[in-house]
Amino acid sequence: MKAIGKILGLAILGLLLIIVALGFALTHLFDPNDYKDEIRDLARSKAGLELDIRGDIGWSLFPWLGLELHDTTLASASTPQQPLADLRMLGLSVRVMPLLRREVQMSDITLNGLNLTLTRDENGTGNWEGIGQPPQQQDQTATEPATTTAETESKPGKASRPLQLDIDSLTVKDARVTYQDAQSGQHLSAEGIELTTGAIREGEPIPLKLNAFFGSNKPVMRARTELQGSLRFDNKLQRYQLEDLRLSGEASGEPLQGKTLNFSAQGQLLADLAADVAEWSSLKFTANQLRGLGELKASNLQDQPTLSGTLTIASFNLREFLDSLGQSLPDMADGSTLSKAELITRLNATTNSLSFDDLTLKLDDSTFTGQLGVSDFAKQALRVDLKGDRLDLDRYLPPPSKDAATQSRKSEVKASETAAIGSGTTPLPEKPTQQAWSEASVLPIATLRSLDTQVNLAIGSLTAMQLPLDNFNLKARTGGGLLTLQNLTGGLYNGRVDASGSLDVRPDIPQLTAQTRIARVPVERLLQSQGEQVTIKGLLNLDSDIRTQGNSQKAWVDNLNGKVGFVLDNGILVDANLEQQLCRAIATLNRKPLTSEPRSKDTPFRELKGNLTLRNGVASNPDLKASIPGLTVNGNGDLDLRVLGMDYRIGILIEGDKGAMPDEACQVNERYEGIEWPLRCRGPLELGAKACRFDNDALGKVAARLAGEKLSEKLEEKLGDKVSPDLKDAIKGLFKR
Incomplete structure (x- = not known):
């Protein structure tokens, strides 16, 4: 028995030596650089990729299947003259034996000097279109692959084991991504991308850190960002979490008029694709002086996304905040206005609407509650239903000026x-x-013609145009160029004012x-x-x-x-x-x-x-x-x-x-x-x-009339009945003219 065991041990050792020798021979006697043309043809025919490997290919076989690519460019086979990506170096290695069990165990993945360029031409065609399809299949309809896939999935048999990932780390250095649209002239870029992660294993937290610089030309903007967190994913459940997220950075550019926006956000992110929901809990964010908290939840991600949640913004100086963003306010009668703002609300949004429900807004010494939102972005459909305690509107209007x-x-x-x-x-x-x-x-006629608003406003004490109105109520509607003031009421100096009216801007006048x-x-x-x-x-x-x-x-x-x-x-x-x-x-x-x-x-x-x-x-x-x-x-x-x-x-x-x-x-x-x-x-x-x-002229006529009456009296005294009534009337008439 001892002899048999010794023989088996020697046999196994011999096989291992043969395998090692074979691996050594393959990696030292076989040079993949000799087959660059064949690799290029294979990439073009099978994946629709135009692959140009200008640097050397390094590789190892066992126990790690390793690969290194240097100085490589990629393009779609349909637009080979427009490179999609080029990279300085890609290095990765995979354990051979776990691959047989559909397990991907990799050592460190290193990607250095990636430059990804995405473009759309004047016809709206992207340079990435066609990648992944052989040239002969790019013109075929998608029904054939779909049918093949359906037939494959419908075949009975043992379910395949899901692919499992086990990667020691991922490192991306000096990467750059750009996007250019010839139709709109839009140019976007992400430069200096640095990404590092810990071990990548399904179901376990993966620490990661990402730095990048973002830019655009319309408008001209630059932003620096840094993201840290812990990623956890479950491919089977389609559940992805980014825990302890910390995002920070700063932005500058034309909209900020030379000023800088410093921002940060943190919280817990969850995307459950099986349930078609995503959440951002324990949200905290800052933007210069602004500080806020919230909870956000998105639903129906694949069909009609909706967003709901709560939002709280702590008291801050709105005037200083806008100034820090390079936004100048119009002149106001009171330069101390907008020095205090605070917001608590429930948020509801779709791709075409936004509303702030159960809103409490504090602005200076005024407090408003109610609802505020836009029911249709395309129609600018503003909806306002607010109640306030007090508002001195004159403080926010331009200073009085006389022409x-x-x-x-x-x-x-x-x-x-x-x-x-x-x-x-x-x-x-x-x-x-x-x-x-x-x-x-x-x-502003053009603006008024496009308005779609419904406004219900109630304010306990309103000052407008220097008029103090108590228990002020306003109901107004606009739509299709017709603005209707349905009702305006309020107490004024212990009296009352009621008004209604309309403004029709549909005609030319x-x-x-x-x-x-x-x-x-x-x-x-x-x-x-x-x-x-x-x-x-x-x-x-x-x-x-x-x-x-x-x-x-x-x-x-x-x-x-x-x-x-x-x-x-x-x-x-x-x-x-x-x-x-x-x-x-x-x-x-x-x-x-x-x-x-x-x-x-x-x-x-x-x-x-x-x-x-x-x-x-x-x-x-x-x-x-x-x-x-x-x-x-x-x-x-x-x-x-x-x-x-x-x-x-x-x-x-x-x-x-x-x-x-x-x-x-x-x-x-x-x-x-x-x-x-x-x-x-x-x-x-x-x-x-x-x-x-x-009136002196009219007063002279009065004097003449009185003089005539006096003369008539004297004549009557002296002449008595000797003067006829007709003569008396004639004398009076002379002085009445």
Whole structure:
């Protein structure tokens, strides 16, 4: 038995020596470099590859099947003149015996100096197309291979053992990948690629590290990135995990205007292809000053991918963040705005939509909750449904500026106003003639025609155009070039404002309509908020229905038509003492000088009301009425909104106590009963009642009428019934003309 064992041992040893000798002979006596042409032909005919091995081929046979390629280029056989890749060196080795068990056990894989160039020509054909197919099969349909595969899979038999990988490490050095598209002119690149891994074994964590520089030409951008993590995969379950991911880098380029973006991200990545889902959990990310957390999950990866998750962005200075990205903000009335921003939301997205649900957004001292998103990227379909506690919109708008026409008009008003203040002793102001509105285009017509929006906004306290609105609500819709303000409501200075309207930009000339209702709003507060001089006070009630067209302030005013009704309760005509002016007129008729100072520089009234009919920027007001203690005022006239001027004729009737005038010289007697005292109001609209003077021409007619009545009385006293009634009427008529 010992002899048999010894013989078997010697036999095995002999076989091993023969195998080693055979391997030595093959690797030293057989040179694969002698067969480069055959290898090139084989690659072309079997794989559709144009292979050019300019360097030496190094190889070993046993126990490692080793291979080294130097200075090699690859191209598609259909475009051999356009190299797809070239590499400086590729080295790998595989254990021979495990291959028989469908196990790939490899030592270190080294790839050095890879240069991969992907291009599309003007016809959209890529230089990689056709690789993997022999030239004679590239023009055939895919049905034959599919049928063959199906037949192979359908054959009964023992299931093949899955391929198992066992690689000591993978090292890629100085690699470069570029992509060029001749149709779009787009150029992308990844350079300086350095990849190192630990042992690659299925089901076990594989440490890896990747460095690369990325670039593009549209726009010009450069980015440096570094990725570290631990990769785990299971080919049978189609499950791939990247654990403890850490991505960091920096970017610069044209969009950043010379600034640099430093970014980082970390978390756990999972792709389960069998379940058709991918997840990024424990997400943490930074971008300059911005810091955030989140959880993301993608579903239906193969069909219609959807993304959902949560996102939290910690409080940060949005203004400084945008500046660090080279993004300049437009001028704002308050330069300290956007100094604080914070976001918490649920995220839902598809390939054509994005929404932020259960959103809480804090911006400066405002907090909003609700939903914000785009339901269709192609249509720019914006959807907004938000509730906020407060917002001072004026802080975010451009600083107020006045154009030259407005400044000139202000100067004109100021000069007239200075002369008009008092009791009306100065000449009647002239109507303004200068155009008060800009001809510059206001609306971005092309943008408005493409808008598709639905906006529901509720804010507890909103300041806009210097107007403080409480319990503000807005509902608006846009689509197909028609913008509809369905409802706008809010409290204003303890009153209320309701409005609706539309903007139709479908025609060449935009059409605008507006309906407004204002209830018990102090008009002086409105004037003060707009920086205007307070010329009238009182609680304003207004109903309007107006329409216009055009795309400038001037066009809107020139084409303004519609109706406006107003009532002003318990008000004051500021710096306009109509009682004193009336007293001066009566004193003139009484031929007595005034001996006392005016009791007040203002005129209070119980009610001021009227209706305006707008025609091409001019408002006709035929029924102006004012109820002043002791007086009734009736008037008619026009407001020329094109130049912000007015021209009114007013009649004042004395009521009640006829002796309640402020000066003895203007005491009223029975002769003045029923007389309508004429007043003319003309000048810049901003002057209000301060532009009113008694009409001297009309006042002369009143004097003549009174003189005629007095003469008639004297004739009647002396002649009695001797004068016929016809003669009396004729004498009175002479003075009424």
